Amino acid sequence: MKKKLLLFLIAQFLVGAAFCQQVVVSGKITDADGKPVPFTSIYLKNTTTGTSANDKGLYQLRIKPGTYDVIYRFVGFKEKVEHLTVEGNLEHDVVLDKEIYQLKEVSVNGNGEDPAYAIIRKTVARRKQHLTELKAYSCDVYVKGVQKLLSAPKKILGRDVQKVLQLDSNRKGIIYLSESESHFNFEAPDKVKEVMVSSKIAGRNNAFSFNRASDLQLSFYENLITLDGLTNRGFISPIADNALFYYRYKLLGTDVINGQTVNKIQVIPRRQFDPVFRGNIYIVDGQWRIYSVDLHLTKESQINFVDTLNLSQQYIPVKNNIWQPAFVQFAFKGKVLGFKFDGYFIGIYSNYNVDPKFPKGFFNGEVMKITKGVNKKDSVYWNQNRPVPLTAEETKNYKFRDDTAGHKTTKHYLDSVERANNHFKVLPFLITDYRKNDRYNHTTITFPAFYKQIHYNTVEGFAVNLKATYTKSDEYRRAFSITPNLRYGFSNHLLSLNAVASYRYDPINQGTIYGKIGSDVLDLNNLGTQSLFINSLGTLLYNQNYLKLYRNESVMIGTQREVTNGILLNGQLEYANHKQLYNTAMLDKINQDNKLTSNNPLNPAAETQLFPTYQSLTFRGSALFTFDQQYTTRPDGRFYEPSKYPQVRLNYRKAFGALGSDENYDYGSIHIFQNKIPVGLYGYSSFLVSAGKFFDRKQVFYPDYKHFLGNESLTFNPSIGSFHFLDYYPYSTRTQYLEGHFEHNFSGFLLNKVPFMRQFKLEELIGASYLTQQQALGSLTKAYNSYTEFYVGLQRFIFRVDYGIAYDAEKKVHQGFRIYYGF
Structure with a gap:
């Protein structure tokens, strides 16, 4: 029993x-x-x-x-x-049957307005309500990305495209295939946290997928839709507050679906080249909310990299007439440099929880978390959990690329690749760095390109600057590096030997210990002026020796670490001996040609003393504050998102009048800055404001003045905080200063309206920089000097040309072009 x-x-x-x-x-x-x-x-x-x-x-x-x-x-x-x-x-x-949207008899107003306009107005009136009605939720998201080559040239840069990209005999095939699963969490107004559960990329078994559910979080209830990478401007939503200024509408019909009347409305740009969508939007009658969208962008919308982008969304109710996306698709097509491609990313949202109980501190700035085992799920797991079945082509691609990747992980293959990569080639080394890798010991030795090791200046004459960097790292991005450096000037017979070392012990919190010991020849402007190579060309070809140098012998140790999210501290202590250097080469030309100047930037006509030989014991400390800092955590480190708010950096420097130090001063400064502040359709702005003061300057010498990022070359540094025309050295101060920079990029807003110019997709810029400071002469100070620049520019990808004018007080001191190229 x-x-x-x-x-x-x-x-x-x-x-x-x-x-x-x-x-x-x-x-x-x-x-x-x-x-x-x-x-x-x-x-x-x-x-x-x-x-x-x-x-x-x-x-x-x-x-x-x-x-x-x-x-x-x-x-x-x-x-x-x-x-x-x-x-x-x-x-x-x-x-499935083709949709049949009946266009019923409707009455029109006196202006003959299409009934779609009344529907859109009611939807616009409810836009903000629908945008904010869900205060919090969590859901599961499956993301899949596929990119295919439809045709390609036979060779590029002398390499066989078919072999390099592993295509078929017609040079077609999938070049990117990835899948990921995430748990996505949201809390109003803008807190998100995504935890990746699994990740797979064809042929890259150790890589993490870049699929992010947050990248697919596109809401047409927002006035402006931003698509990072495709353009720096936003696109007007068809139901934005000002949408009727940009769109015309046509009601294509209505249908009753599950007891609800759905209106199908065609959205039509009023002007061909406005940043707007084309296609159809489906609106639920009475609720005036989105049922689905089928919209696309084309070249006329001034997008980059692709020719067309289709955006499709399907909404479903998740709670009491609150709707959220169940399906999102980004499909694209394009052609560049003879490569014709298409592809898509899809996101499937399921298992919504609209009443989540997030623990205190859950939203801590970590917007994405990827743990170590995420990319280790095998094919059995994916076969059981993949919501979208693979096509035969995708199955074949996974097998082929994974098998190929498996072959590429064998000892024999890796050894052969490493030997080939480590093979020294004379001609490439003239212009590119040489790297020698040892994958067994996780070490790399890097030798700078030959042109970086030979230079010329009027202080050293021809000189060698030999260095190599040894780096040993592990899978968690912990790394030790050391760079010994030998520098010798053949004209002044000065030998310098030094070594710089660092150990990154905590990549998650940017924890690093670093130091330097030895002698070196340094730029008098500690922010940098011209590179040794550019200065060599200018001196030899044009008799322009902008770079001014001095001798430094020092021992320094420092450390940095993030003490809490958004606060990065840095501190260092240095004892140094400083010695002025003088020109020893091309002295005859210095006397005959006004272009060549002495090594004293404050007295270009004569080799006079700028500062005595002196010693200094100096502490430097800084604190960088990033408010509401957001980041992605991966097993190999923490990766930060662009800041949504201005960042603040506080600096303090103290020279102690002790242990033989000849300097004694206190210096403090504050920097407030932010890059790429979105300004809707009008592009984005960037700014930097900085102020500083030597509070106690009993003794401070020129190398330790506050210097500025000047520029006297045809090329320039486009980073916010640098000047276009400011002389490198004369404006440096040991009293106090105020500095400001502002730049706005219209991202094509203006030129898009010019028929001939719009085809080039140029971005127009305007900007201004300002500097005011006191000059100290002995115990006396001069009145404030005021320097201002204004400029306009055009930019396309990594190329940029600016034209500007600079004033010292009310006197125009510079005018002309500046060029930037990002390689």
């Missing part, structure tokens, strides 16, 4: 367990002509459980046994509800 009871209980347990297991409903979705309907959304009615078909119309939905109403939905087709009883794995094909 006991045995029978035991067997009965076991049987009941097995039956119960069987019904707790998931089964798979799968099939193919086609239209009436048998053609597949790709990326159809499939979800269970009155739930947020769902999936999507792949680009061949194949789908699979994992659910528990039971009876369900399954909804099949895709833009352009009539929604279909299938009543299914599922007891085990079920094959169920579905045929």
Whole structure:
């Protein structure tokens, strides 16, 4: 009797367990002509459980046994509800009918306005309500990315494209295939945290997918849609507050879906080249909310890198008439340098929880978390959890690239590649650095390119600057590096030997210890002026020796670490001996040619003393504050997002009049800065404001003055905080200063309206810089000097040309062009 009871209980347990297991409903979705309907959304009615078909119309939905109403939905087709009883794995094909939106007889106003306008106005009036109605939620997100080459040139830079990109004989194929699963969390107004659960990239078993659910978080309830990378401007939503200024609308018809009337409205740009969408938007009547969108951007919208971008969204109710996306797709096509490509990213949102209980401190600035085991899931895991089935082409691509990647991880292959890469080649070394790797010991030795090791200046004459960097690192990005340096001037016969070392012991918190010991020849402007190579060309070809040098012998040790999110501290202590240097080469030309000047920047006509030989014991400390700092955490470190707010850096420097130090002063400064502040359709702005003062300057010598990022070359540094025309040395101060920089990039807002110019997709810029400071002469101070520059510029990718004018007080001192190229 006991045995029978035991067997009965076991049987009941097995039956119960069987019904707790998931089964798979799968099939193919086609239209009436048998053609597949790709990326159809499939979800269970009155739930947020769902999936999507792949680009061949194949789908699979994992659910528990039971009876369900399954909804099949895709833009352009009539929604279909299938009543299914599922007891085990079920094959169920579905045929979708083309959508039929009836255009009923409607009355128009006296102006003959299309009824779509009334619908849009009501939707615009509800825009903000729908944008903010959900205060918090969490959900699961599956993201898949695919990019294909449709055609390609045979060779590029002498290399066989087919072999390099592993394409078929027609130079076609998938070049990028990735999948990821994440748990996404949101709390109003803008707090997010995404935890990646799994990640897979074809052929890259140790890499982390760059798929991020947050990158697909695109809400047309926002007035402006930003698409990072495609343009620096935003795009007007069809239901933005000012949308009627940019769009015309046409009601294509209405349909009743699940008891709700849905309006299909065509959105049409009023002007061809405005930053707007084209396509259709579906609005739920009465609720005046988005049901779905099928919109696209084209070249006329001034997007970069791709020719067309299609955005598709499907919304479903998640709570009491609150709707959220269930499916999002970004599909793109383009052609560049003979490569024709297309691809897509899709996001499937499921298992919404609209009443999450986030613990205190859950949103701590970490917007993305990727743990070590995320990319270690095997094919069995993916076959059981992948919501969108792979196509035959994708399955083949995974196998081919993973097999190839497996071959590339063998000892024989890696050894051969390392030997080839480590092979020294004379001609490339003339212009590029040489690196010698040892993958077994995780070490690298880097030798700078030859042109960086030979230079010429009027202080040293021809000189060698030999250095090499040894680096040893581990998989967590902890790293030790040391750079010994030998420098010798053949004219002044001065030999310098030094070594710089650092150890990054805590990559997550930017923890580093660093130091330097030895002698060196340094720029009198500690912010830098011209590189040794550029100065060599200027001196030898144009008799322009802008670079001014001095001798430094020092020992220094420092450390930095983030003490809490958003506060990075840095401190260092240095004891140094400073010695003035004088010109020893081309002295005859210095006397004959006014272009060549002495090594004293404050007295260009004569080799006079700028400062005596002196010693200094100096402490430097800084604190960088980044408010609401956001970052992604990966096993190999922490990676920071651009700051949404201005950052603040406080600096303090103290020279002690002790232990033989000849200097004695206190200096403090504050820097407030921010890059790329979005200004809607008008592009973005950047600024920097800095002020500083020597509070106690009992003794301070020129190398330790406050210097500025000047420029006297045709080329320039475009970073905010640098000047276009400011002389490198004369404006340096040992009293106090105020400095300001502002730049605005219109991102094509103006030139987009000029028919001939818009084809170049140029970005127009304006900017200004200002500096005022006191000059100290002995115990006396001069009145404040005021320096101002104004400039305009044009930019396209890494190229930029500016034209500006500079004034010292009211006197124009410079005028001309400046050029930047980012390589």
